[in-house]
Amino acid sequence: xxxxxxxxxxxxxxxxxxxxxxxxxxxxxxxxxxxxxxPAKPKFYILDMFPYPSGAGLHVGHPEGYTATDIVARYRRMxxxxxxxxxxxxxxxxxxxxxxxxxxxxxxxxxxxxxxxxKSQLKRIGFSYDWQREINTTDPRYYKWTQWIFLQIYxxxxxxxxxxxxxxxTYRGTDPDSVRLAYVADVPVNWCPELGTVLANEEVVDGKxxxxxxxxxxxxxxxxMLRITAYAERLIDELxxxxxxxxxxxxxxxxIGKSEGAEIDFKIDNDKKVRVFTTRPDTLYGGTFLVLxxxxxxxxxxxxxxxxxxxxxxxxxxxxxxDLERAELSKEKTGVFTGAYAINPATEQKIPIWIADYVLxxxxxxxxxxxxxxxxxxxxxxxxxxxxxxxxxxPLGDEQALGFVGEGIAINSPIIDGLTxxxxxxxxxxxxEERGQGKRAVNYKLRDWxxxxxxxxxxxxxxxxxxxxxxxxxxTELPVIPPPLEDYKPSGTGEPPLARAKEWVGYxxxxxxxxxxxxxxxxxxxxxxxxxDPHNDKRFVGEEAERYWMGxxxxxxxxxxxxxxxxxxLHLLYARFWHKVLFDLGYVSKPExxxxxxxxxIILGEDNQKMSKSRGxxxxxxxxxxxxxxxxxxxxxxxxxxxxxxxPWSTRGVEGVARFLARxxxxxxxxxxxxxxxxxxxxxxxxxxxxxxxxxxATIKKVTEDIESFSFNxxxxxxMIFVNAFTNVEMIPVVAIRTFLILLNPFAPHIASELWxxxxxxxxxxxxxxxxxxWPGYDEQLLTEDEVEIVIQINGKLRxxxxxxxxxxxxxxxxxxxxxxxxxxxxxxxxxxxxERIQGIRRKRxxx
RNA sequence: GCCGAUGUGGCGAAAUGGUAGACGCAACGGACUUAAAAUCCGUUGGGCCGUAAAAGGCCCGUGCCGGUUCGAGUCCGGCCAUCGGCACCA
Numbered sequence: 049x050x051x052x053x054x055x056x057x058x059x060x061x062x063x064x065x066x067x068x069x070x071x072x073x074x075x076x077x078x079x080x081x082x083x084x085x086x087p088a089k090p091k092f093y094i095l096d097m098f099p100y101p102s103g104a105g106l107h108v109g110h111p112e113g114y115t116a117t118d119i120v121a122r123y124r125r126m127x128x129x130x131x132x133x134x135x136x137x138x139x140x141x142x143x144x145x146x147x148x149x150x151x152x153x154x155x156x157x158x159x160x161x162x163x164x165x166x167k168s169q170l171k172r173i174g175f176s177y178d179w180q181r182e183i184n185t186t187d188p189r190y191y192k193w194t195q196w197i198f199l200q201i202y203x204x205x206x207x208x209x210x211x212x213x214x215x216x217x218t219y220r221g222t223d224p225d226s227v228r229l230a231y232v233a234d235v236p237v238n239w240c241p242e243l244g245t246v247l248a249n250e251e252v253v254d255g256k257x258x259x260x261x262x263x264x265x266x267x268x269x270x271x272x273m274l275r276i277t278a279y280a281e282r283l284i285d286e287l288x289x290x291x292x293x294x295x296x297x298x299x300x301x302x303x304i305g306k307s308e309g310a311e312i313d314f315k316i317d318n319d320k321k322v323r324v325f326t327t328r329p330d331t332l333y334g335g336t337f338l339v340l341x342x343x344x345x346x347x348x349x350x351x352x353x354x355x356x357x358x359x360x361x362x363x364x365x366x367x368x369x370x371d372l373e374r375a376e377l378s379k380e381k382t383g384v385f386t387g388a389y390a391i392n393p394a395t396e397q398k399i400p401i402w403i404a405d406y407v408l409x410x411x412x413x414x415x416x417x418x419x420x421x422x423x424x425x426x427x428x429x430x431x432x433x434x435x436x437x438x439x440x441x442x443p444l445g446d447e448q449a450l451g452f453v454g455e456g457i458a459i460n461s462p463i464i465d466g467l468t469x470x471x472x473x474x475x476x477x478x479x480x481e482e483r484g485q486g487k488r489a490v491n492y493k494l495r496d497w498x499x500x501x502x503x504x505x506x507x508x509x510x511x512x513x514x515x516x517x518x519x520x521x522x523x524t525e526l527p528v529i530p531p532p533l534e535d536y537k538p539s540g541t542g543e544p545p546l547a548r549a550k551e552w553v554g555y556x557x558x559x560x561x562x563x564x565x566x567x568x569x570x571x572x573x574x575x576x577x578x579x580x581d582p583h584n585d586k587r588f589v590g591e592e593a594e595r596y597w598m599g600x601x602x603x604x605x606x607x608x609x610x611x612x613x614x615x616x617x618l619h620l621l622y623a624r625f626w627h628k629v630l631f632d633l634g635y636v637s638k639p640e641x642x643x644x645x646x647x648x649x650i651i652l653g654e655d656n657q658k659m660s661k662s663r664g665x666x667x668x669x670x671x672x673x674x675x676x677x678x679x680x681x682x683x684x685x686x687x688x689x690x691x692x693x694x695x696p697w698s699t700r701g702v703e704g705v706a707r708f709l710a711r712x713x714x715x716x717x718x719x720x721x722x723x724x725x726x727x728x729x730x731x732x733x734x735x736x737x738x739x740x741x742x743x744x745x746a747t748i749k750k751v752t753e754d755i756e757s758f759s760f761n762x763x764x765x766x767x768m769i770f771v772n773a774f775t776n777v778e779m780i781p782v783v784a785i786r787t788f789l790i791l792l793n794p795f796a797p798h799i800a801s802e803l804w805x806x807x808x809x810x811x812x813x814x815x816x817x818x819x820x821x822x823w824p825g826y827d828e829q830l831l832t833e834d835e836v837e838i839v840i841q842i843n844g845k846l847r848x849x850x851x852x853x854x855x856x857x858x859x860x861x862x863x864x865x866x867x868x869x870x871x872x873x874x875x876x877x878x879x880x881x882x883x884e885r886i887q888g889i890r891r892k893r894x895x896x
Numbered sequence: 897g898c899c900g901a902u903g904u905g906g907c908g909a910a911a912u913g914g915u916a917g918a919c920g921c922a923a924c925g926g927a928c929u930u931a932a933a934a935u936c937c938g939u940u941g942g943g944c945c946g947u948a949a950a951a952g953g954c955c956c957g958u959g960c961c962g963g964u965u966c967g968a969g970u971c972c973g974g975c976c977a978u979c980g981g982c983a984c985c986a
Contacts, residue, residue, distance in 0.1 A: 765919035
């Protein structure tokens with residue numbers, strides 16, 4: 049032990065209480081029907097985004113959210129809820145595998161070590177997780193059910209009539225494989241040569257892999273896809289009933305990117321036509337050319353003899369470009385004329401058909417009608433290639449029509465002239481529909497989810513191939529466990545490492561196993577369900593347990609979900625999608641997984657920079673706990689500032705909070721001659737005086753409300769005010785200090801438990817552990833002042849103060865003549881108004 | 897470019913339209929101590945007037961400009977800066 053004396057013995061009492069909690073399993077939440085389950089209590093499910101157990105261990109960012117949920121969990125328990133508060137490990141993923149590639153060690157070994165480290169670090173902070181429910185996505189007993197859920201998805205289709213997933217057996221078409229929610233397709237994928245795998249759109253940032261930052265290129269490959277686009281509409285609409293930050297909802301809506309408009313057919317000749325998607329059918333008369341994506345299948349059919357060489361050359365050039373290049377070199381528009389023409393159905397004019405890489409094959413129909421006067425990109429293109437420009441929208445203001453992309457009045461458009469853009473859209477769409485040349489259409493930016501990876505360390509697909517066709521394994525064959533390998537390295541050719549295990553791949557004489565694995569997101573798409581019933585080996589989650597913990601009168605099952613904004617689109621969208629499929633199939637009771645979502649802000653280094661190894665500004669929780677204890681660490685994490693805001697770490701700040709806890713300690717404990725801590729003689733079985741009563745009840749109120757609203761920093765401030773008020777008093781009433789310890793307990797449970805125990809040894813008025821105590825209520829009456837000070841403002845300036853009884857009458861609360869006349873130069877705009885104002889302020893004071 | 901968040905002392909931050917800066921850090925002064933640490937008490941936005949010293953008083957101040965209001969950190973309009981997301985999505 050260090051020679052320096054601790055301000056209070058946290059180094060002894062913290063391990064002591066952690067051992068007691070573990071021994072008595074105080075935070076275990078029994079399921080309905082199990083021993084100790086109390087059906088009279090309402091449930092509350094509080095969840096953290098579970099971590100990837102990296103080799104580096106915990107940093108101070110992790111426990112920020114975990115501390116907040118722990119405070120809420122402890123608070124809810126004291127309020128009489130059955131609280132489900134679990135923790136687990138999202139352990140499939142690249143780092144463990146890359147380490148395996150280097151060392152030859154099986155990733156399961158590294159994972160086990162890292163989990164042990166994370167777990168011991170979390171335990172040191174004193175979190176009240178129900179460790180009996182710990183899960184690990186790489187455990188075969190867990191991923192057996194991940195594979196099982198995949199089978200449900202594979203064996204379902206989205207019925208557009210009912211807008212729900214249904215078993216594939218209800219599909220009446222000829223080719224069920226074409227409608228499954230999990231399907232195989234040759235798609236242009238994000239291929240990352242360095243990582244040797246394909247990546248989802250969401251995993252590619254600025255043309256580079258999100259993990260590692262390696263270049264990513266487009267390349268067509270045969271891949272497993274999940275039909276998330278079928279749920280686009282519901283994923284937008286059903287955000288409505290969730291208590292999520294508006295910003296996160298918006299992020300999801302934008303990612304899904306719904307646009308309404310029309311599909312319009314442009315005739316080329318008697319047997320060919322081009323279909324385009326537009327959100328502005330009202331600008332059809334301004335369409336002076338068409339542009340197809342270079343990869344568009346129609347291109348082969350329409351290119352004229354003399355244009356072939358140019359088209360071929362352009363297509364090859366585009367195909368070679370990586371996403372990064374396509375994005376970066378986009379400053380200048382490029383394109384090639386196909387030599388073909390189409391008829392604009394409105395003007396009946398012949399317009400040229402071009403190809404250009406600013407038109408994407410994957411969105412809409414892969415073709416657009418160029419309306420240069422009212423679209424920036426089309427305008428740039430038309431100017432570069434000297435194509436005609438026709439203005440068809442008149443802005444309402446004094447802007448010029450050319451280049452105007454907003455809504456206005458239709459002009460030069462015989463059928464819809466004079467109509468507003470909104471009306472014009474409706475009318476021209478109806479007109480096209482009548483003539484069979486177009487129809488209303490909705491498009492989404494969201495693409496289907498590329499679900500396969502060419503990696504070792506992930507869930508194998510429960511699929512085999514026979515005669516070139518895929519089929520699912522039966523449930524009884526789960527889990528499909530990956531074979532051990534000598535070499536985990538990706539092949540680089542796109543063939544997954546699992547393909548090397550020849551024996552394993554040969555499923556039967558005729559059938560071979562699928563060798564792709566699932567992406568890391570798979571395990572985290574449903575872990576919150578497994579927590580409800582983690583040891584069930586008959587079902588992915590027991591029906592009763594699911595109904596209880598995921599139930600309630602709101603659409604989302606988890607009451608509170610806390611984690612970082614970095615998962616705003618990926619994890620949260622994928623999990624919602626899986627949950628909806630399971631809901632449609634009748635496996636879960638609510639349509640949404642997470643009711644209330646709160647995002648924690650990032651913690652920066654002391655230098656106000658993002659924490660990183662290279663900057664050397666990383667703070668290790670272990671060091672902080674060694675020096676100041678877990679309670680101080682927890683409280684500082686919460687005291688730093690508003691929970692959702694980004695904020696820098698401060699070593700001095702931790703010291704301040706540690707001092708506060710030491711003051712709490714010394715409020716109850718004093719040192720005797722032998723240097724031993726003993727309960728202070730100042731604590732007496734007596735009634736608090738009026739002022740003490742007031743600060744106590746103000747503290748109960750503030751702490752209670754602030755926990756509910758995630759304003760933990762101001763809750764701690766109020767507790768500091770309480771302690772300051774009781775420092776240096778002659779006598780401390782035991783009831784007041786008991787109540788205070790209950791309030792402190794969620795924030796600093798070790799010290800609160802210890803002091804509570806010390807009080808119990810001397811005073812016999814209350815029994816039992818602090819965690820079993822009910823949360824105190826407060827009495828508004830005790831908070832009101834008898835007398836309030838009111839400031840007199842004249843023309844907005846502070847001019848005088850006056851004291852008056854809180855129950856003063858209207859007459860009595862008039863500013864006194866003295867305060868108004870003491871300076872002649874003050875003018876009073878409205879005397880009566882001032883009286884009203886004073887009344888108003890007084891009412892407010894009274895209320896708080 | 898579009899969307900969103902944020903902007904308050906030396907620092908982290910508080911403030912249902914009603915005394916801006918609670919609480920904490922740092923700094924300074926005092927008590928205790930042989931001394932230091934720890935602890936406790938006090939001062940602390942800026943400028944000016946006042947006084948022997950006090951007491952006291954005035955003006956300015958929440959990124960910038962304007963507006964609404966008796967009264968604006970808070971509401972409205974316009975700008976600037978920082979951070980985050982999206983980015984040829986027709």
